[in-house]
Amino acid sequence: MNDFNFNIIERELGIVVPTIYIDFIEIINKNRIKLAQYRIYYDTETLLRGNLMLRETMGEPEALWQSHYLDFGVGDGCGNYFFIPTSGKEANQINLMSHDPLGIEERSSGTEFFAELMAELESNFNGPNKYRYDGNCFWI
DSSP: BBBHHHHHHHHTTOOOOHHHHHHHHHHHHHOOOGGGGTTTBBBBHHHHHHHHHHHHHTTTTOSSSSEEEEEEEOOOOSSSSEEOOGGGGGGGEEEEEEETEEEEEEEEEEHHHHHHHHHHHTTTOOOTTTOOEEEEEETO
């Protein structure tokens, strides 16, 4: 099972985890989908490790990665990271940190994104969007 302690995550990262992500994890656990097999953050430790690594490597001096971003361990397979801004009205918006060209792209609502990702997870990535997502938990 995917074991997340959102209180620890919020305390360590200094953010409020968006409800849309908490709901996604609840559905994943209810359906007994093991995120580790897809190299997607699957517990408190992997989520913290990935986020702290991005803060360290992409924070200063360019400040590309902001401290209120939440990386949830899903990329596009090309070295780009999907994330949720955790502040204000953007807390239901999925963005993509792109490296070519360098910058942030707005992708979709969290509701739409997580519904598509859930469909792919349920089909073991054999659905219509099978090449759209890839886990970015590369250290597994």
